[in-house]
Amino acid sequence: MIESEHKLxxxxxxxxxxxxxxxxxxYHEKIFRFVYFKxxxxxxxxxxxxxxxxxxxxxxxxxxDQNLPFSSWLYRIAKNKVIDYYRLKKNNTxxxxxxxxxxxxxxxxxxxxxxxxxENIRNAIKELNEDQQDVLIMRFIEDLPIKEVATSLGKTExxxxxxxxxxxxxxxxxxxxxxxYITA
Amino acid sequence: xxxxxSQLKKLQNIKPNTDYKNKSKLxxxxxxxxxxxxxxxxxxxxxxxxxxxxxxxxLIIGGVNYLENSPLPLTIxxxxxxxxxxxxxxxxxxxxxxxxxxxxxxxxxxxxxxxxAITDNPIQFESIVLNKETKDxxxxxxxxKDIDNALQKILE
Numbered sequence: 023m024i025e026s027e028h029k030l031x032x033x034x035x036x037x038x039x040x041x042x043x044x045x046x047x048x049y050h051e052k053i054f055r056f057v058y059f060k061x062x063x064x065x066x067x068x069x070x071x072x073x074x075x076x077x078x079x080x081x082x083x084x085x086x087d088q089n090l091p092f093s094s095w096l097y098r099i100a101k102n103k104v105i106d107y108y109r110l111k112k113n114n115t116x117x118x119x120x121x122x123x124x125x126x127x128x129x130x131x132x133x134x135x136x137x138x139x140x141e142n143i144r145n146a147i148k149e150l151n152e153d154q155q156d157v158l159i160m161r162f163i164e165d166l167p168i169k170e171v172a173t174s175l176g177k178t179e180x181x182x183x184x185x186x187x188x189x190x191x192x193x194x195x196x197x198x199x200x201x202x203y204i205t206a
Numbered sequence: 207x208x209x210x211x212s213q214l215k216k217l218q219n220i221k222p223n224t225d226y227k228n229k230s231k232l233x234x235x236x237x238x239x240x241x242x243x244x245x246x247x248x249x250x251x252x253x254x255x256x257x258x259x260x261x262x263x264x265l266i267i268g269g270v271n272y273l274e275n276s277p278l279p280l281t282i283x284x285x286x287x288x289x290x291x292x293x294x295x296x297x298x299x300x301x302x303x304x305x306x307x308x309x310x311x312x313x314x315x316x317x318x319x320x321x322x323a324i325t326d327n328p329i330q331f332e333s334i335v336l337n338k339e340t341k342d343x344x345x346x347x348x349x350x351k352d353i354d355n356a357l358q359k360i361l362e
Contacts, residue, residue, distance in 0.1 A: 039235040046231050054222040068222060072230045079234050136216075143213050162214035190207055197210070 027092055034082050042079055049093055050075065052164050053100050059147055059159050060104045070107055074100045090173050093166070097174035101156065146196040153177075154189035161186055336360070 027048075033041035053074055058067035077099050078085075085095060147155055153175065160171045161182075172182045 043231060043235055046234070050227055050231075051221055055217070055220055058220060059217070068226050068230070071222070072234070075230070076234050076237065079237065139213060140216060143210070144217065158214065162211050163217050165215075165218075190210060194207065194210055 028087065031082070031085065031087060031092060034079075035085065042082065045092060046075055049096050052093065053096050055163060056097065056156075056159050057100055057104060059144065059163065060155065061107060062144065062148060066107070070100070070103050074103055077103070091170050094170060094174040097160070098176075101175075142197060143193075146193050149196050150189055150192055153185050154192065157182055157185045158189045158193065 027045070030041045030044050034045060050071065054067060054071045057070045057074070058064070061067050061070065074096060078096060085092075147158060150158065156175055157171060160166045160174065161168070166174075168179050168182050168186075172179045175182065177185075
């Protein structure tokens with residue numbers, strides 16, 4: 023953990039909202055993307071991300087600084103929020119019905135073909151199991167080091183490496199063989 | 207594999223809406239004051255309830271202790287038969303002693319008054335007595351012993 027972040031956390035623990043504001047700015051996008059790829063719905067992702075940071079702010083006094091990155095704590099809260107979200111949604115909504123198009127959500131300035139590719143990847147990620155999803159998002163979308171991913175998911179570094187290897191293989195197979203599924 | 211990883215990295219372009227991000231941040235940071243106020247309120251309520259309960263308990267304990275040790279009539283001794291008997295005995299004794307004292311004082315006063323009357327002015331005494339006796343005497347009753355006695359005293 024960098025020194026400035028440690029200082030910000032201490033200030034936030036003492037109730038300085040501006041310090042927590044800086045932490046919010048640093049991590050909001052990462053947490054939002056993590057949640058977004060898990061729920062595939064912009065508004066739901068926004069709500070959940072809001073809840074993650076609200077939860078973090080309310081409980082910052084309980085945060086134990088163990089030389090671990092602050093993001094690990096945030097990812098853990100986010101993961102629990104997503105689990106709760108699916109637990110509640112399970113009885114009410116089909117997951118397919120809440121999938122949004124990347125293009126509709128974000129107007130990424132890319133060629134249509136590329137957007138389709140990205141959407142295929144996003145949908146393929148949904149086919150992975152929970153651990154594989156988490157590792158892929160954290161490692162390759164958020165560029166987190168293996169150590170931080172391991173801390174966030176409560177796993178050993180070797181376990182994360184193994185999950186990562188299996189996730190990429192599975193993703194490759196899904197994209198290669200699952201064109202029918204993706205375009206359906 | 208490299209291709210997939212590079213594709214995954216492109217997903218970094220997905221970013222939250224800036225308006226949403228700012229509003230969410232403001233809302234979250236505003237909750238601090240509410241939270242701290244709520245906590246203060248809860249702590250205040252709890253300590254108030256605690257202090258009231260403690261005061262009430264102290265009042266009860268203190269009251270009971272006072273009633274047990276107080277010599278005032280608030281003590282319910284009437285329920286204790288032994289105490290009542292002891293009180294009754296003391297009361298009789300008190301009355302007897304006070305009566306004796308009263309008799310003694312009266313006797314002393316009487317003897318002093320008589321001796322003074324005899325030594326100081328017997329003539330005056332005699333005339334006063336006579337006048338008084340004359341008024342009180344019933345002359346119609348010839349067998350009045352009091353009159354006889356009074357006359358006897360004068361003659362002596």
